Structures are given as structure tokens and as C-alpha cells.
Amino acid sequence: MTSTKNVSLADLDLFEKGDPWAAFDELRANQPVHWDEEDAPNHGFWSLTRYHDIVSVLRDTETFSSERGTVNLEELDDEQIEARKSMLETDGIRHRSLRRLMQGEFTPRAVAGYETFLRGLTASTLDAAFAKGEFDFVADVAADFPIRVLAKMLDVPDADIYKLIDWGNRMVGNDDPEHADVLASSAESEKYRLLPFRSPAALEVFEYGRMLADERRGTDRTDLVARLVNQVPEDGVPLSERDFNSYFLLLVVAGNETTRHTITHSMNYLIRNPDQFALLKEQPELIPWAVEEFLRLASPVFHFRRTAQRDTEINGQAIREGDKVVTWFASGNRDPEVFADPYRMDVTRSPNEHMAFGRGGPHMCLGNALARLEIRIMFESLIPRVDRMVSLGEPDRLRSNFVNGIKRFPVRVELA
Ligand code: HEM
Numbered sequence: 001m002t003s004t005k006n007v008s009l010a011d012l013d014l015f016e017k018g019d020p021w022a023a024f025d026e027l028r029a030n031q032p033v034h035w036d037e038e039d040a041p042n043h044g045f046w047s048l049t050r051y052h053d054i055v056s057v058l059r060d061t062e063t064f065s066s067e068r069g070t071v072n073l074e075e076l077d078d079e080q081i082e083a084r085k086s087m088l089e090t091d092g093i094r095h096r097s098l099r100r101l102m103q104g105e106f107t108p109r110a111v112a113g114y115e116t117f118l119r120g121l122t123a124s125t126l127d128a129a130f131a132k133g134e135f136d137f138v139a140d141v142a143a144d145f146p147i148r149v150l151a152k153m154l155d156v157p158d159a160d161i162y163k164l165i166d167w168g169n170r171m172v173g174n175d176d177p178e179h180a181d182v183l184a185s186s187a188e189s190e191k192y193r194l195l196p197f198r199s200p201a202a203l204e205v206f207e208y209g210r211m212l213a214d215e216r217r218g219t220d221r222t223d224l225v226a227r228l229v230n231q232v233p234e235d236g237v238p239l240s241e242r243d244f245n246s247y248f249l250l251l252v253v254a255g256n257e258t259t260r261h262t263i264t265h266s267m268n269y270l271i272r273n274p275d276q277f278a279l280l281k282e283q284p285e286l287i288p289w290a291v292e293e294f295l296r297l298a299s300p301v302f303h304f305r306r307t308a309q310r311d312t313e314i315n316g317q318a319i320r321e322g323d324k325v326v327t328w329f330a331s332g333n334r335d336p337e338v339f340a341d342p343y344r345m346d347v348t349r350s351p352n353e354h355m356a357f358g359r360g361g362p363h364m365c366l367g368n369a370l371a372r373l374e375i376r377i378m379f380e381s382l383i384p385r386v387d388r389m390v391s392l393g394e395p396d397r398l399r400s401n402f403v404n405g406i407k408r409f410p411v412r413v414e415l416a
Helices: 012-016 021-030 051-059 078-084 092-106 108-112 115-132 137-142 144-154 158-172 187-192 201-216 224-229 241-254 257-272 274-282 284-298 368-385
Strands: 033-036 045-048 134-136 303-308 312-314 317-319 324-328 386-391 406-408 410-415
Touching: 045 051, 051 312, 051 324, 078 241, 092 108, 092 224, 092 241, 092 368, 108 368, 115 134, 115 137, 115 144, 115 368, 115 410, 134 137, 137 144, 137 257, 137 406, 144 158, 144 224, 144 241, 144 257, 144 368, 158 201, 158 241, 158 257, 201 224, 201 241, 224 241, 241 257, 257 274, 257 284, 257 368, 257 386, 257 406, 274 284, 274 368, 284 368, 368 386
Parallel strands: 045 324
Antiparallel strands: 033 045, 134 410, 303 324, 312 317, 386 410
């Protein structure tokens, strides 16, 4: 096994090859608060790999702020912070006020209203994929599904769905040459330093969101965009143009990639664990529990990060004010202190308090009930129809240490 000195979670090769797991295990066991060097202009970061350390950082928002960036490791100057700030990068009362604008739309009860629509959508998605016999599970099953739900919530035409997918791919794939317009690590991306993910795709998202906002301002429509432009946050400070843009962009990105990758990872795990697949076929009432195990194993978001607001310590390690602290959810989800035999797929695992959506802090995923519903309905629909799913090749992974993404996954279905 590698020594902790040589482990770097900034090394994207590790993630593209699909095996950061040995590195997580090594750090969790031997150096749970580990300093990762980075190339200039970044200064390095602390990697937290143990479940309980991660929870305590997410909870302590006074010490560990979201305001200096959360979704990747890039160090932002004040101008970038101001230009790119979304709800995710906001602490305190303003964060709560922004979150409450959309909270009612994403409760378990509110999203249950989409169940019939989701069942119809899943059935037609699976009909089309299964008719092919052999297909790419990502393109033909997992990719369209979450975005179609979001399109319905945003009330945008089906014809625009591929634009939404494309924008998500280009932004989240900002370290992957196949997806990025401009690699986030390249000098050329300096031109886009004031945009989320340093991606020019963000400009297209903003323009699209503005068009929708103009159409819906002052109307009594009930879609997410109308709700966003026609409400004042409870702190009394109206949404600025930047606030609207970044909120809209966050909804488009957050609701798209993550659920897609969870569905694809889960299929891959079920293929590799035929006993678990057989169990769910025999006892479909276990699927809601299985969804939690799918989320734990998939861990579609590798990390988020915070910045220390003062000198402090984590688990005995001194942390200086201004240091970046990275919470590796994917590692916490494999922590043997919390999950017995963590690499084993056990769809009956209970309790299963995974941290795929974060855990315990105020930024815990707003869309978690929707994501859970989508994943549950997908597998409740798929499992009874399939006798066996066969992998025709290894999943092709996204080059990213932020999103645990799968770009392609060729499969063959044998129908029941
Ligand atoms: C399997 C699917 C998903 C996963 C794994 C996931 C994961 C996460 C994580 C890890 C966070 C940050 C937690 C933290 O910092 O404490 C987050 C925040 C967020 N997610 Fe999700 N997410 C998923 C699906 C969705 C969906 C479907 C939506 C809605 C369209 C959504 C909307 C959001 C929003 C708006 C935030 C920011 C919340 C805040 O700052 O208060 N997510 N998500």
C-alpha cells in the first residue's frame, strides 16, 4: 500500500482510473487529517476522510465557512467570490433565506406529486432502451431521466432538455478534456474566472434563465422559475441578478449530474452483486432501503469544501485561518467505524446514515427527497422487467475529483 506522504487527492488520474478508494482507506486509517500539496496558485488543502470529522466540520459553520468556495478546490479572490456566489457559498441568515425560497418545492410531500409523471417517464425510457437490447446505460437510461423531471419543474419544453444536459456536462466536466470547453486548469480559463466552474457554458445558462425569468415575472405561474422571481427572501433583500443567475444555475447542475451518476453506479453494483439483484427481485419492498445503499456506494459527489475562519484544530491537527478543508463524503461513506464491511453491497443495511447528500449541516442537499424518489422509481420499474443485465465493458469515468461521474456504460439486457 502507498504511504500517506505520497497520496494526493488533487491527482485527477487517481479518480479517472476509478480507484481513489485505496487512497481514502490509507488516509482514513493513518492520517485522517492529511495535508495535500497543490500546484501554484493554489496553496494546498486539508483532506478529511473520517465520517465523524466530516460531520463536525459541516455542523460548525462559524469556524468552517462556505463563503470562500465549496464546489471545488479553486482558491477564489474577493472579486470571484462576489461574482460567483450562490446559496451554496453563503452562510448564516442569507443562506437560510435563500434556501427557504425553494424549500417547499422539494419536501418529500411536494415531490411525491411527481410520482405518476416519473413512473410514465421511466416506463418510456426503459421501453426505448430495452428495445435496443444492447445500449449505453448512461445515454439511454440514466442521462435523460433526472433532467426531464427538472424540465417539468422548471416548466421548459422537452426540446430544451439536451441543452440542459450539455450545459451540465460542460460545467461539471471542467477538468475532463472530453467535456470542457476550456480546461479549468488551463491559462485560457482565466478569461472565465468570474464564472461558475470557470466555464463559458455558464453564460448560456444565465441567458436562458433570464429569458425564462422575463417571461414569468409578475405572473401567477407555479414553476420553480416563477417562484424564484416572484418572491422576496425572508431577510427582505430581493434577489440580485447575480443571485437569480447562480440559483438557476445551481438547480440545473445539482439536479442533473448527481442523480444520473447514482443510477448508473447502482446498475453497475447490481450487475456485480447478482445476489443483491436477486434479493430485490424477490422482495421489491426492500427497494426504498436499497436506495440508501445505492447512494452510499455511488457517492456521486466526492467532496465539498469549507475554509477555516480562525486558527483551530480537527482531531488534534492544527488548522490555520484561511486553510481549505475538504470533506470527502465518498470516503466517509466507506468508514468502517460507521459502516461494517463498507465495501460490501448490502441492500438491507440498517442503519445506513450515509453522507452522499452531506450530513448534519445547513447545506444538506435540498433535492434529496426528489433524488431518492427518482432512484427508487427507476429501480422499481427496471428490476421486475430484467432477468439479467450484462456489462459489456468497464464504465468510462469522468476526469474529476468533484463528481464521481460515469460517461458511458455499455450493457446488454436480458428481459424477464
Ligand atoms: C443523488 C443525487 C444528489 C446528490 C448525491 C446530491 C448531493 C449534494 C451535496 C453533497 C450537497 C452539499 C451538502 C453540504 O455541503 O452539506 C448538495 C447540495 C444541494 N443540492 Fe444536491 N444532490 C443530489 C441531487 C439534487 C437534486 C435532484 C437537486 C434539485 C434539483 C439538488 C439540489 C441541491 C441544492 C440546491 C443544494 C444546495 C443546498 C444549500 O446550499 O443549502 N441536489 N447536494
